[in-house]
Amino acid sequence: MQLALDATSGWDLDAQPKPGAQPDLAAARKVLKRVWGYPDFRPGQDEIVEAILAGRDALAIMPTGGGKSLCYQLPALIRPGLTVVVSPLIALMQDQVAALRAFGVEAGALTSANAPEENAEIRGKIWDGSLEILYVSPERLAVGDTVSMLERVGVSLLAVDEAHCVAQWGHDFRPDYLGIGAFRHALERNGQKIQVAAFTATADEATRAEIVEKLFPEDPIVFMRGFDRPNLRLAFEPKRSARKQILDFVTARKGQAGIVYAASRRGVERIAGYLCEAGIDALPYHAGLEPEVRQRNQERFVREDGVVMAATIAFGMGVDKPDVRFVIHADLPKTVESYYQEIGRAGRDGAPADTLTLYGFEDMKLRRRQIDESEGSEARKRGDRARLGALLALAEAPSCRRQTLLSYFGEAAEPCGNCDLCETPPERFDGTVAAQKALSAILRTGQRFGVEYLTAVLMGDATDQVMKFGHQTLPTFGCGAEHTKNEWRTIYRQLYALGLADVSVGDYGQWTATEEGWKVLRGERRVELRKDAMPKSGGRSSRGAPAPELADEADNELLRALKHKRMELAKENNVPAYVIFTDRTLTEIAVVRPRDEAALALVHGVGEAKLKRFGRMVLDVVSAAA
Numbered sequence: 220m221q222l223a224l225d226a227t228s229g230w231d232l233d234a235q236p237k238p239g240a241q242p243d244l245a246a247a248r249k250v251l252k253r254v255w256g257y258p259d260f261r262p263g264q265d266e267i268v269e270a271i272l273a274g275r276d277a278l279a280i281m282p283t284g285g286g287k288s289l290c291y292q293l294p295a296l297i298r299p300g301l302t303v304v305v306s307p308l309i310a311l312m313q314d315q316v317a318a319l320r321a322f323g324v325e326a327g328a329l330t331s332a333n334a335p336e337e338n339a340e341i342r343g344k345i346w347d348g349s350l351e352i353l354y355v356s357p358e359r360l361a362v363g364d365t366v367s368m369l370e371r372v373g374v375s376l377l378a379v380d381e382a383h384c385v386a387q388w389g390h391d392f393r394p395d396y397l398g399i400g401a402f403r404h405a406l407e408r409n410g411q412k413i414q415v416a417a418f419t420a421t422a423d424e425a426t427r428a429e430i431v432e433k434l435f436p437e438d439p440i441v442f443m444r445g446f447d448r449p450n451l452r453l454a455f456e457p458k459r460s461a462r463k464q465i466l467d468f469v470t471a472r473k474g475q476a477g478i479v480y481a482a483s484r485r486g487v488e489r490i491a492g493y494l495c496e497a498g499i500d501a502l503p504y505h506a507g508l509e510p511e512v513r514q515r516n517q518e519r520f521v522r523e524d525g526v527v528m529a530a531t532i533a534f535g536m537g538v539d540k541p542d543v544r545f546v547i548h549a550d551l552p553k554t555v556e557s558y559y560q561e562i563g564r565a566g567r568d569g570a571p572a573d574t575l576t577l578y579g580f581e582d583m584k585l586r587r588r589q590i591d592e593s594e595g596s597e598a599r600k601r602g603d604r605a606r607l608g609a610l611l612a613l614a615e616a617p618s619c620r621r622q623t624l625l626s627y628f629g630e631a632a633e634p635c636g637n638c639d640l641c642e643t644p645p646e647r648f649d650g651t652v653a654a655q656k657a658l659s660a661i662l663r664t665g666q667r668f669g670v671e672y673l674t675a676v677l678m679g680d681a682t683d684q685v686m687k688f689g690h691q692t693l694p695t696f697g698c699g700a701e702h703t704k705n706e707w708r709t710i711y712r713q714l715y716a717l718g719l720a721d722v723s724v725g726d727y728g729q730w731t732a733t734e735e736g737w738k739v740l741r742g743e744r745r746v747e748l749r750k751d752a753m754p755k756s757g758g759r760s761s762r763g764a765p766a767p768e769l770a771d772e773a774d775n776e777l778l779r780a781l782k783h784k785r786m787e788l789a790k791e792n793n794v795p796a797y798v799i800f801t802d803r804t805l806t807e808i809a810v811v812r813p814r815d816e817a818a819l820a821l822v823h824g825v826g827e828a829k830l831k832r833f834g835r836m837v838l839d840v841v842s843a844a845a
């Protein structure tokens with residue numbers, strides 16, 4: 220084994236595999252501490268690393284930001300030989316290589332974006348055996364001389380990142396990924412068996428089966444890590460004044476990096492516009508922008524500190540900036556899976572991060588219409604409707620949101636204490652009578668009207684429209700005066716989420732009663748509703764300042780100085796700021812105020828290479844602030 224730190228760095232011999240013995244986890248932990256400066260594995264990483272060190276083929280499913288990369292990077296340093304990593308996006312590879320190099324690891328990427336000299340240099344390191352981790356873009360796998368070179372030098376581990384890209388029916392399918400099997404075959408030409416490890420955050424069964432079939436000659440061990448990301452705070456709010464809700468939330472977190480997802484390009488532009496007006500460093504990102512603009516905005520978001528990106532879901536894969544502190548959905552996401560993936564971009568460093576999802580009637584109708592008007596088969600649409608239903612159920616969840624979310628993924632959990640519903644349990648009431656009135660308004664008016672109209676009827680509001688249809692004579696007319704207009708909207712929304720009423724496509728969003736709704740009308744079923752949702756002028760999510768626990772204790776003056784230094788170093792080295800040190804590391808330094816290298820080395824994320832390269836400068840900043 221060759222570690223990329225220079226020869227004087229005093230590499231711990233214990234971490235090297237003894238001849239004949241398998242490297243064990245204790246050795247792996249030492250490398251983890253020494254190179255990355257992490258005190259321990261994240262949940263699940265240890266068993267995966269252990270399996271890979273033992274030479275097993277493995278498929279690991281871990282949530283976004285769970286720490287998958289480390290599971291192949293660490294064994295790559297411990298075991299002899301070259302680890303080849305296949306990854307779908309060039310930008311993603313470049314960031315990973317930059318991060319590894321900052322940790323002192325010899326890593327490189329062979330991609331079409333490289334200059335010829337760069338490729339030549341990497342090839343040189345492959346030939347002389349000094350390269351430890353090689354990232355290869357999938358289209359390079361079919362390039363003959365890449366394959367023959369790797370076949371000759373020998374590959375000890377083939378790691379496939381974002382392995383769901385091999386699934387043909389999945390949303391991220393990459394035809395090039397289908398070449399991985401052939402690539403493995405080619406490497407095995409000389410009779411050597413190549414160990415394969417595949418990683419993804421997508422866990423549904425069909426995708427898993429397809430990954431196994433396409434990538435593994437024999438069944439691998441499968442690791443499924445829990446979905447919980449306890450550092451993410453979950454919150455939903457009905458849209459009242461979306462603009463104000465978003466502005467309040469973001470200004471309370473000024474200076475933090477965040478993403479605001481919107482359903483349309485127009486929405487993105489609007490949001491980026493008013494955030495900028497409010498003095499937030501915000502940028503837009505959507506498919507309608509010139510590629511260069513998009514690229515530049517993404518780069519600024521990743522590289523700089525505290526940029527807020529207003530984006531459509533086109534902004535997604537490849538954004539593995541670890542210190543995104545919040546994700547807002549300005550519109551209802553598509554499914555629970557996409558919701559989870561999108562909020563998963565926050566807090567990948569494990570520090571507290573906030574999420575907020577806004578939803579309203581218009582969203583429900585829009586999503587519903589998108590499904591109904593889509594091209595898929597009837598069965599597919601039924602599936603999509605069910606998935607939308609699950610998301611609405613999450614939006615209208617009666618208790619702990621995380622429990623509801625995890626149970627969707629088949630996981631049991633205790634109330635989390637880190638969601639809006641745990642913090643402020645919603646008031647509930649027996650809504651049977653209200654539901655009956657709301658449903659009867661739907662039926663008596665012939666299941667032809669939208670919520671505005673139905674509410675007018677319930678409130679006894681004799682509008683021109685109501686008069687025109689003669690509905691002021693209905694027994695339902697004016698029977699709902701005990702609730703406000705807004706409350707009726709909330710009630711209708713909940714009826715929809717509960718599957719008691721349905722909205723059809725069409726300009727008005729005509730409401731109908733479902734089979735279950737009829738049961739309520741006939742008195743066969745009771746309904747519990749949430750009072751909630753009335754403007755309580757915001758829970759902690761829209762008001763209070765965000766609270767990474769440490770940040771409160773940190774000397775802010777010092778933290779600012781450290782961030783400034785980080786920016787300088789990042790510019791100098793032409794890497795994203797987090798590659799130098801993450802927020803978490805800087806905050807910890809600002810709390811601990813290390814006086815010497817030994818103390819600095821104990822800080823999270825300070826490995827040997829970074830200590831050597833940046834330690835002195837960091838200590839100078841600390842002592843200057845004293």
Ligand SMILES: Nc1ncnc2c1ncn2[C@@H]1O[C@H](COP(=O)(O)OP(=O)(O)OP(=O)(O)O)[C@@H](O)[C@H]1O
Nearest residue numbers: 257259260261283284285286287288289420541567
């Ligand atoms: N044991 C650990 N201790 C502390 N931080 C860790 C640990 N392992 C990984 N991390 C950090 O967690 C962050 C996310 O890791 P990583 O990029 O590997 O996530 P991922 O599982 O690949 O997510 P995605 O599915 O989004 O690609 C990185 O900044 C990484 O350095």
Ligand SMILES: [Mg+2]
Nearest residue numbers: 287288380539
């Ligand atoms: Mg990853």
Ligand SMILES: [Zn+2]
Nearest residue numbers: 619635638641
């Ligand atoms: Zn909870």
